[in-house]
Amino acid sequence: MPELQASGIFAARVIEDIQSKADSGLYAIRGFGTLRERRWATFDDLTFLPCSLTRIPLEGYREKCSTKTVLGKRFAKKPIELDIPVMITGMSWGALSYNAKVALAKGAAAVGSSNTTGDGGMLKAERENSRTLIYEVLPSRYGINIHDMRIADAIELTIGQGAKPGTGGLLLGSKVSDRIAEQRDLPIGVDQRSPARHPDFLGPDDMIIKVEELREATDWQVPIFIKMGASRVYDDVKLAVKAGADVVVVDGMEGGTGASPAIFQEHTGIPTLAAVCEARAALQDSGVYGEVQLIIAGGIRDGVDAAKAMALGADACYIGTASLIALNCNKPIYEEDYRAIGAAPYACHHCHTGRCPVGITTQDRELMKRLDIEEGAERVRNFLRTMTLEIQMLARSCGKSDVHHLEPEDMAALTLEASAICNLPLAGTRKVFGR
Amino acid sequence: MANIDASAQSVREINQAIRHGIGRKEAVIVQNPGARHNLGVALLEVGEVRIAGSVGYYCGGLSDGASIEIEGSAGWGLAESMLSGTVRVHGNAGSGAAAALRGGTVVIHGDAAARLGVSLKGGTVLVGGNCGYMAGFMAQKGTLVVCGDAGEAFADSMYATECYVGGKVTNLGTDAVLATMDPGDVVRLEEMLAAYLPPALRKTKPRAVDFKKVVSGRKLWNFDKRAWKIWQEAL
Amino acid sequence: MCGIVGYFDKTTANQTAVGERLLKMLEALACRGPDSAGVAMFGSLPPRHLVAQVKLGDSDNLAERAQLVTELAKEFGGEEFSRADAYLRFLFKEVDNLKPFLSKIESAGHDVEVVSVGRRLEIVKEVGSPGRLEKAFQVSKFQGKYGIGHTRLSTESVVDLSHSQPFWGHGYADLAIVHNGHITNYHQLRRIYEQRGVRFYTENDSEIVATFLADKLRQGKDLEAALHSMIIELDGSFSCLVATDKAFGFVKDPFSFKPLLFAETDQFVAVATEEVALRGAIPGNYSAREAQAREVKVWQT
Numbered sequence: 001m002p003e004l005q006a007s008g009i010f011a012a013r014v015i016e017d018i019q020s021k022a023d024s025g026l027y028a029i030r031g032f033g034t035l036r037e038r039r040w041a042t043f044d045d046l047t048f049l050p051c052s053l054t055r056i057p058l059e060g061y062r063e064k065c066s067t068k069t070v071l072g073k074r075f076a077k078k079p080i081e082l083d084i085p086v087m088i089t090g091m092s093w094g095a096l097s098y099n100a101k102v103a104l105a106k107g108a109a110a111v112g113s114s115n116t117t118g119d120g121g122m123l124k125a126e127r128e129n130s131r132t133l134i135y136e137v138l139p140s141r142y143g144i145n146i147h148d149m150r151i152a153d154a155i156e157l158t159i160g161q162g163a164k165p166g167t168g169g170l171l172l173g174s175k176v177s178d179r180i181a182e183q184r185d186l187p188i189g190v191d192q193r194s195p196a197r198h199p200d201f202l203g204p205d206d207m208i209i210k211v212e213e214l215r216e217a218t219d220w221q222v223p224i225f226i227k228m229g230a231s232r233v234y235d236d237v238k239l240a241v242k243a244g245a246d247v248v249v250v251d252g253m254e255g256g257t258g259a260s261p262a263i264f265q266e267h268t269g270i271p272t273l274a275a276v277c278e279a280r281a282a283l284q285d286s287g288v289y290g291e292v293q294l295i296i297a298g299g300i301r302d303g304v305d306a307a308k309a310m311a312l313g314a315d316a317c318y319i320g321t322a323s324l325i326a327l328n329c330n331k332p333i334y335e336e337d338y339r340a341i342g343a344a345p346y347a348c349h350h351c352h353t354g355r356c357p358v359g360i361t362t363q364d365r366e367l368m369k370r371l372d373i374e375e376g377a378e379r380v381r382n383f384l385r386t387m388t389l390e391i392q393m394l395a396r397s398c399g400k401s402d403v404h405h406l407e408p409e410d411m412a413a414l415t416l417e418a419s420a421i422c423n424l425p426l427a428g429t430r431k432v433f434g435r
Numbered sequence: 436m437a438n439i440d441a442s443a444q445s446v447r448e449i450n451q452a453i454r455h456g457i458g459r460k461e462a463v464i465v466q467n468p469g470a471r472h473n474l475g476v477a478l479l480e481v482g483e484v485r486i487a488g489s490v491g492y493y494c495g496g497l498s499d500g501a502s503i504e505i506e507g508s509a510g511w512g513l514a515e516s517m518l519s520g521t522v523r524v525h526g527n528a529g530s531g532a533a534a535a536l537r538g539g540t541v542v543i544h545g546d547a548a549a550r551l552g553v554s555l556k557g558g559t560v561l562v563g564g565n566c567g568y569m570a571g572f573m574a575q576k577g578t579l580v581v582c583g584d585a586g587e588a589f590a591d592s593m594y595a596t597e598c599y600v601g602g603k604v605t606n607l608g609t610d611a612v613l614a615t616m617d618p619g620d621v622v623r624l625e626e627m628l629a630a631y632l633p634p635a636l637r638k639t640k641p642r643a644v645d646f647k648k649v650v651s652g653r654k655l656w657n658f659d660k661r662a663w664k665i666w667q668e669a670l
Numbered sequence: 671m672c673g674i675v676g677y678f679d680k681t682t683a684n685q686t687a688v689g690e691r692l693l694k695m696l697e698a699l700a701c702r703g704p705d706s707a708g709v710a711m712f713g714s715l716p717p718r719h720l721v722a723q724v725k726l727g728d729s730d731n732l733a734e735r736a737q738l739v740t741e742l743a744k745e746f747g748g749e750e751f752s753r754a755d756a757y758l759r760f761l762f763k764e765v766d767n768l769k770p771f772l773s774k775i776e777s778a779g780h781d782v783e784v785v786s787v788g789r790r791l792e793i794v795k796e797v798g799s800p801g802r803l804e805k806a807f808q809v810s811k812f813q814g815k816y817g818i819g820h821t822r823l824s825t826e827s828v829v830d831l832s833h834s835q836p837f838w839g840h841g842y843a844d845l846a847i848v849h850n851g852h853i854t855n856y857h858q859l860r861r862i863y864e865q866r867g868v869r870f871y872t873e874n875d876s877e878i879v880a881t882f883l884a885d886k887l888r889q890g891k892d893l894e895a896a897l898h899s900m901i902i903e904l905d906g907s908f909s910c911l912v913a914t915d916k917a918f919g920f921v922k923d924p925f926s927f928k929p930l931l932f933a934e935t936d937q938f939v940a941v942a943t944e945e946v947a948l949r950g951a952i953p954g955n956y957s958a959r960e961a962q963a964r965e966v967k968v969w970q971t
Contacts, residue, residue, distance in 0.1 A: 026658070141535035141554055141556070142556075144535055146477055146479065146497040146499060146516065146518065172658075185537070185556040185575045189657070190656045193655075194573075195572075199512075199534035199550065199553040200492075200511060209473070209492045209493070213472070213473045213476050213492070213496055213512075216447065216450055216473050216477060217476050217477035217496070220447070
């Protein structure tokens, strides 16, 4: 007997969404990032071409493969020097618990990597526990403090992020605790919506003046990063270069967030693979390839994604979601608490509720206790170290003694789209398609 | 006294000279500022700076403790994110004056353009003349006083900032409401006007009791929750 | 996104070094617009004559093209030909309908463009700095009563001569505009105009401001009314300066997204994106203020 047929367009999830809107007159807000099935080209559409006859590989476990990473060489007196090319991206204390922020700082420091503040400003414990700390200047300017900026190792001027380009931040009331409210100069318990735009510059021409202000404020010592959600990447990167950025950060569509309207996470911004290719083209056409560094973010899951991003032109990668998963996000523990918020391990994107079962995206002191700082730091350290080993293994197999020597030509495309986007031959054809 | 001629120097050199002067506890005067940008940025010590002319963007931005007096006009982002101190402009100010101010006082004798006090996080902003579009947008704490008329969409989407307008309010922004001035408000406002406006200017402005008070209606502070179940994934 | 400037000498003296003023103002703004520079200046000509500035092409070897365009221009009474960089400048007999002239001249090559025509208006614009503009065209020597200028930071379209500003209201003598901002319903409006047979020369959204205003002026609106229409019909960010053979004015969008300051005395009106452009070029004791959202101001010249 034939099975019942459900609509492909009005699928169960869509029906539920429409009826929920009809009930409440409200749109869905959640955390995490893009959830829909990937039907666009991603890093999975590329494969490495290690050495065989034409090139000589390095011994996987023995021969040197440098991972030292220097960012901000263009104008800054003190560029950032990291031991590895993977860094922790800006995530707000507010979206994240205090324990999570400190664990991330310690874990990154333990492997010679960096941490980034986030919406709401700098936590004292963050500066104390970070080896290298990047200070994010966001449209909201919550907690903005010149004294914190002056003890940071870099300033990141954030125009937007990959999960929700073109909009402002969101922190729902259950997470605007007394401490968060004080930090952000807000009433306790408000559903904080922050501005989409910076308050004192509107456009790349004004931004040139803003970058100069940030340099004046930090005595021209530290690198200035400009971070954008991946939208019109080619145009935006060229403008960031003209504005004087030392480092350009592009955050792709698959990037995560603690809370935002679901439609933004699903339907705005271009995928990270496409973004890194556009960004490199913009740097080349601006004549600053090699002079201005590129950091890529947006759903980087492991050393393979990072290595592919670096081969395509990134000098380093930020991880956000992956670092939280390393801290036990979505782990099958406290399972009844997942159910209580309507989620389950491996299928939880409920950061916005403030009731994170593993103590990461919550301000509830009891829940936060479930994330032990030292244990969390060790998990982050392990994950970053393993990512680095993966990048090194792939680089050595391609004959590179430095992970930054990975090139696009070390890869082949597995699909037509990836061939066109990355300007790489389609495996099996020796041809580049779509250009 | 430290006399700085801005005309032949880079912004960096000018700022270093200003900080030097303040460090030596001298009163600083900057001549020929030519409306240049980023003058007096990140002044972190108590000191007095007088600018004999106009400034461009971000004068006094990211500062903590200094007193800056600008004899001409100011561009965008005057005293943005300042933590403490006083910035006074004799002329007019561009858009985003006192953006994200966290403390201290900003006084503008003339008119302010759009988005006065946007994202205000503390401190006091006082305008002798009129202000433009969307003053007080998403303002969180602190006090905003406009002696003249307020432009469109005044005090849109505010949190706990208190606003006072001496002239007309063209129209109120989203979730902004007129509130009654109580005697405490009148006294406080009168003190501010007397303290921050030069006497000759003060005389031409309305009495404190004739100002209108504008605060947030608080309807946007929380999304409309009907039930926890809907609240799980909805707003 | 960019820097715009404008200067209008109100005194009765017919000729002023308006070119020099505009050049100084542009130099002060060059940082916010490093890609190209241009000016539209209004002088005075012998009566019943028009002046044309024609871009001969995009390549380097333009001598032959110059000869060809000269021959074509002679059919319209062209005289006083002069070459500077990629431009050919000449006077010709005043006509009511510019279409045949434009058609003829632009038939000389796919990359030939009549950059401006006017009883008083001349536009010169080029890739590079104001300094480069001055070197090629001696802008500082231009005598006139008023003008507008632009330094460009390209956002979404290419950097070349044609995509630079000011834009001429193509086909409408003496209309020039400079625009800081981005028109976000540009493509939609462009399609409507193209349907009516209007030709666009670039992919730059600022061009539509010129097309839009030329359309309103042809419909009989005066400049002030046309600028008010912009506030209603154009979306996005704009601080614009516009000049015709009779007037000079500005408009600001409803959100006041892009800066625009002006100063007025008995002697002059000066408008610029930043006060630094005013102080750098015009000495004296005057005050400037930022235009407010939706503000329109027009002066008769």
